[in-house]
Amino acid sequence: MSATAADIHDNHDDHGPVHTGIKRWLFTTNHKDIGTLYLVFSLIMLFVGGLMAMIIRAELFQPGLQFVNPNFFNQMVTLHALVMVFGMIMPAFAGFANWMIPLMIGAPDMALPRLNNWSFWLLPFAVVLLASTLFMPGGAPASGWTLYPPLVLQTGDAFPFAIFAVHLLGISSIMAAINIIVTIMNLRTPSMSLMQMPLFVWGWLITAYLLIAVMPVLAGGVTMLLMDQFFATSFFQAAGGGDPVLFQHIFWFFGHPEVYIIILPAFGIISQIIPAFSRKPLFGHSAMIYAMASIAFLSFIVWAHHMFTVGMPLAGQMFFMLSTMLIAIPTGVKVFNWTATMWQGSLSFETPMLFAIAFLFLFTIGGFSGLMMAMAPPDFQYHDTYFIVAHFHYVLVPGAMFAAIAGCYFWLPKWTGHMYDERLGQIHFWLSTIFVNLTFFPQHFVGLAGMPRRIPDYAVQFTNFNAMSSIGSFGFGLSQLLLVYVIYKCVKGARKATAEVWDSPEGLEWTVPSPVPYHAFDKAPTYTPRNWGG
Amino acid sequence: MAQPSNKYYIPESTRWPVIISAGLFIMFAGVAILLNGGEIGQYATYVGFAIIIAMVFSWFNEVIGESEGGIFNDRVDTSFRMGMFWxxxxxxxxxxxxxxxxxxxxxxxxxxxxxxxxxxxxxxxxxxxxxxxxxxxxxxxxxxxxxxxxxxxxxxxxxxxxxxxxxxxxxxxxxxxxxxxxxxxxxxxxxxxxxxxxxxxxxxxxxxxxxxxxxxxxxxxxxxxxxxxxxxxxxxxxxxxxxxxxxxxxxxxxxxxxxxxxxxxxxxxxxxxxxxxxxxxxxxxxxx
The missing domain is CATH 1.20.120.80 (Cytochrome c oxidase, subunit III, four-helix bundle)
Known part of the structure; x- marks a missing residue:
């Protein structure tokens, strides 16, 4: 038992950080401080990665070469992806995990606080290492985030820096994942059973297992790249008996679970928000857990659907096609259960709910295009076109990122003790939703018509849709400045938030005051599931 | 040995992780420079490695001290076990x-x-x-x-x-x-x-x-x-x-x-x- 009523030790409820200023943040072991660090870091990276996206879209505004040379264009594509995946969205969810998991399960803090500090502080160093590659002879890697050999082996001096950056990011993720598993399994209040845990906690628990299983695989794969480049090994060289396709297998064995690592915490956040604003319990709580677990399991046996065109045996294509389609079943369970949660609910449409509903619709569009690509024969047409770009941006931007924004609005009052500006929040929502669709929806059309990805020029018939897409992306990028302003305004102070913040949402996190005290649960609280009646 | 506390031990602050991260950064940058043929990289590699070793030593030293001081209760012990397992x-x-x-x-x-x-x-x-x-x-x-x-x-x-x-x-x-x-x-x-x-x-x-x-x-x-x-x-x-x-x-x-x-x-x-x-x-x- 972490703390009992008989606890005679001094109560730390009222004391804050031991250090002030920069030392507080460098040396902190507090889950809230570390959560804040993750979230601020993620917000900065959103604009770093976003700026790279703007360069890409500026170049694609018109056919022909406008601003950058093709090699730099591909460097932007690569770094945009790496920064957004490892620098923006994963740290955002790690920030939510740090802040909310201990509060949701009644834990005094994360289980391994020093390790927690390390998980965060590896990130800035890794990102500096990665960004430094832009200024080296030959520039940053231009292979895309997938780092396929032999293309990636043509990178100049930047190559080993990029590989080591991936190693540092991997260590960070593994340590964070271990910490989350241990916290949930060991520090949960005894009165909360596993199946009673909130969906956000479940989403992260499953994500953490995925991380521990696949980040080492990526580390091994990039190590092989490094060895092939500098020590003349033959992992990915046919002349030595290796195979460049082996790297693709290794990468996607990591890469496919990775996309669920990104989306499962998002599922978790949406599963907290929709019930709160429907004033109903989540429909099919257990089914939602089993669905996430099934998705996680399936993620390990579908990886080669990213590689249908590499020349796999027919049996391989069949297997990966069918296993991929299976994912639609648990995902369908989730989408229908969110919808059923809203059914006959007493709905209200504050900003978090608006983003959650947008997530529900737009993520589903991304899911549908995913089903289209799951079919191997048509995928030969879609492969490496803008259709793929449209698909994964639909699941990542109005999918994962909208969930992160929704979570941000949902919990900001809990963190800061102030309500955000609802009017500005709603403006931010409408701008984001309109522009995100303007950006990515036309990409389906140009993709189906055959516009290839990762090429800075295109045939003139794609001009109109690309111009729309670019205007949408600039609008979307600028709209996110509004998010920064809303957060700034909220932190600076506004209307005070109550402990419950919203209309009596369920969960332990709403039983502690807003803002949350520096040490919220010194004693394990008693969790009693709400009796919804009826 | 002091009686283990009922309270789950949470260190108030730690300086080791951020310095280890810096050490890793210096070491990896050094190795990368070496791999690119820059002899100077070896110094960064040594310095980075020395920082890591010193910090790991200090970190473990502190934890061993805490352990022997009896401030880890059974639940802390379980956290360590689970962490090591994963x-x-x-x-x-x-x-x-x-x-x-x-x-x-x-x-x-x-x-x-x-x-x-x-x-x-x-x-x-x-x-x-x-x-x-x-x-x-x-x-x-x-x-x-x-x-x-x-x-x-x-x-x-x-x-x-x-x-x-x-x-x-x-x-x-x-x-x-x-x-x-x-x-x-x-x-x-x-x-x-x-x-x-x-x-x-x-x-x-x-x-x-x-x-x-x-x-x-x-x-x-x-x-x-x-x-x-x-x-x-x-x-x-x-x-x-x-x-x-x-x-x-x-x-x-x-x-x-x-x-x-x-x-x-x-x-x-x-x-x-x-x-x-x-x-x-x-x-x-x-x-x-």
Whole structure:
């Protein structure tokens, strides 16, 4: 038992950080401080990665070469992806995990606080290492985030820096994942059973297992790249008996679970928000857990659907096609259960709910295009076109990122003790939703018509849709400045938030005051599931 | 020893992790510069490595002090156990990639290069006359003719050494639980000595490979998988043996009780993991 009523030790409820200023943040072991660090870091990276996206879209505004040379264009594509995946969205969810998991399960803090500090502080160093590659002879890697050999082996001096950056990011993720598993399994209040845990906690628990299983695989794969480049090994060289396709297998064995690592915490956040604003319990709580677990399991046996065109045996294509389609079943369970949660609910449409509903619709569009690509024969047409770009941006931007924004609005009052500006929040929502669709929806059309990805020029018939897409992306990028302003305004102070913040949402996190005290649960609280009646 | 607190211990602040991160940054930047041919990189590598070692030492020193000070309750102990377990699991996955590469080469890429399945033209047009066999340095004969490492020489002796070290470690563990400190100290010492003998023989084997067998990292997929698997395993033996040495010194200082000795068990798990990986290596890399 972490703390009992008989606890005679001094109560730390009222004391804050031991250090002030920069030392507080460098040396902190507090889950809230570390959560804040993750979230601020993620917000900065959103604009770093976003700026790279703007360069890409500026170049694609018109056919022909406008601003950058093709090699730099591909460097932007690569770094945009790496920064957004490892620098923006994963740290955002790690920030939510740090802040909310201990509060949701009644834990005094994360289980391994020093390790927690390390998980965060590896990130800035890794990102500096990665960004430094832009200024080296030959520039940053231009292979895309997938780092396929032999293309990636043509990178100049930047190559080993990029590989080591991936190693540092991997260590960070593994340590964070271990910490989350241990916290949930060991520090949960005894009165909360596993199946009673909130969906956000479940989403992260499953994500953490995925991380521990696949980040080492990526580390091994990039190590092989490094060895092939500098020590003349033959992992990915046919002349030595290796195979460049082996790297693709290794990468996607990591890469496919990775996309669920990104989306499962998002599922978790949406599963907290929709019930709160429907004033109903989540429909099919257990089914939602089993669905996430099934998705996680399936993620390990579908990886080669990213590689249908590499020349796999027919049996391989069949297997990966069918296993991929299976994912639609648990995902369908989730989408229908969110919808059923809203059914006959007493709905209200504050900003978090608006983003959650947008997530529900737009993520589903991304899911549908995913089903289209799951079919191997048509995928030969879609492969490496803008259709793929449209698909994964639909699941990542109005999918994962909208969930992160929704979570941000949902919990900001809990963190800061102030309500955000609802009017500005709603403006931010409408701008984001309109522009995100303007950006990515036309990409389906140009993709189906055959516009290839990762090429800075295109045939003139794609001009109109690309111009729309670019205007949408600039609008979307600028709209996110509004998010920064809303957060700034909220932190600076506004209307005070109550402990419950919203209309009596369920969960332990709403039983502690807003803002949350520096040490919220010194004693394990008693969790009693709400009796919804009826 | 003070009575363990009921409270879950949360350190108020820590300076080690951020400095370790800086050390890793400096070391990796140094290695990267070295790989690009910049001699100056070696200084950064040394400095970074020294920072990491110093910080790891300080970090563990602090935790050992806290542990001996009795401020860790059973729940903290459980956190450490779970953390160590999942850390070892991540290591298992790391080795799994290299085993998979070996499996892929032997069962897929080499047969395909030899024309199996629908790859007839790969063989006819690109690598005419190449036949699938193992060991192989590929159709290009990368690294020149080589001889594979025989399983029944040093590797068999090393297998016996590692398996024995597992036994001596278990005897030490039972002695610790029974409170027989003398036996504990002797068998724990035996364990890490066996570990270091293993490493010495492994070095011997590498010298033989490079000088007599012409088996190098460049020897195609066989050389690549052989050296990466045995090399990473050797690195883990080094780490494991060092950890054994540390807990042996702690035993000499009278640390650990028959009921509370997570550090000992964590290291023991790690050592057994290294042992099991070796069995996999012996079977799939050397023997089959």
């Amino acid at each position: 850390f070892i699991f991540s290591e298992v996955m790391f080795f799994a990639v290299f085993f998979s590469a070996l499996w892929y080469a032997r069962n897929l890429s080499l047969p395909w290069l030899a024309g199996e399945g629908n790859n007839l033209f790969t063989n006819q047009l690109l690598w005419e006359g190449f036949e699938n066999a193992w060991p192989s340095n590929g159709p290009g004969g990368m690294g020149g003719t080589f001889e594979p490492m025989a399983a029944m020489g040093i590797p068999a002796i090393n297998t016996a050494i590692l398996l024995s070290s597992g036994v001596t470690l278990t005897i030490a563990h039972h002695a610790l639980k029974a409170g027989k400190r003398g036996i504990l100290n002797i068998f724990l010492a035996l364990t890490f000595i066996l570990g270091f003998i293993f490493l010495a023989l492994q070095v011997e084997e590498y010298i033989e490979a490079y000088h007599q067998l012409n088996l190098t990292l460049e020897s195609g997929i066989y050389g690549a998988t052989f050296f990466m698997l045995t090399g990473f395993h050797g690195l883990h033996v080094t780490i494991g043996a060092t950890m054994l040495l540390v807990i042996w010194l702690r035993c000499l200082k009278g640390h650990f009780t028959p009921t509370k000795h997570f550090a000992f068990e964590g290291v023991a798990w790690y050592w057994h993991f290294v042992d099991v990986v070796w069995l996999g290596l012996f079977i799939f890399v050397y023997w089959l």
